[in-house]
Amino acid sequence: MLEEPRSGRLAAWGNALLSGRISPDGAMHHIVGDDALHRVSGLPGEEGRVGLTLALGRLRALGATGLRVALPVAGHPLGLSGPPEFNARALAAEEAVVVCGGPGLGLVPEVTAVGPAGDEHVEVLWECLPVREGPPADVPTLGEAERELAEAMREATAALARLDVAGAGPAARAALEAYQARMERGQQLLAPGYPPRAARVLELAQRVGALVAIAYGPEGADAEHGGAVSAAEMAARREVLRPVERTARRAQVAAYNAFVEERERRASDEVR
Structure with a gap:
């Protein structure tokens, strides 16, 4: 819990971008942080892996109005609403982002360290999966x-x-x-x-x-x-x-x- 979750950075600065409060470059600076690269796969209407800026623009075109965070652990599906496949993937990663509005989508990160020992860098692939509409589990005001x-x-x-x-x-x-x-x-x-x-x-x-x-x-x-x-x-x-x-x-x-x-x-x- 010492480190800020990547899903938190994506949701916070993605919300600012979707609402026009920050430029795409500014949003990417905060979302990527010290990581080397963030990409998105499985996005409707896009083949293969695409950059995060393009992905957020595509989500907005699909009707996305905001982003929520889920931080589930075993026995506590915090922020999830289903279906089981998405919940299982989010639980394995212990975090996810749920897209509000549009066709019902969520993003789960896969974090990979690449490069030679001593000179490694982190790449993040966000996989886009269907989510079920419904109230997120156990989220307080x-x-x-x-x-x-x-x-x-x-x-x-x-x-x-x-x-x-x-x-x-x-x-x-x-x-x-x-x-x-x-x-x-x-x-x-x-x-x-x-x-x-x-x-x-x-x-x-x-x-x-x-x-x-x-x-x-x-x-x-x-x-x-x-x-x-x-x-x-x-x-x-x-x-x-x-x-x-x-x-x-x-x-x-x-x-x-x-x-x-x-x-x-x-x-x-x-x-x-």
């Missing part, structure tokens, strides 16, 4: 997410102290320092058009997620688990942290999806 996160932050902090993570070793301290450095750089978490509350919720979700990742420690490295050196104690740690991690993921999805939720709320108000 921004208000609900913010309240849940406040409680989760207290629980995560207490868990860190109780599980002796403060003395968890150099890897945990390095992870915390890296997280703090990212926050100090003033990273722009969301694209233009998002409500300020969404950025606040996303920042807090990432902070809680960072604490959870640090509390877990590197898997299999007993020296990095602080006081939790036995298998039973490690299992207890996972049990304590699992609901906190779930809350942080739900809040991330709520924040990334706030653009679409806000647009739909305004459209409903205009109808009334």
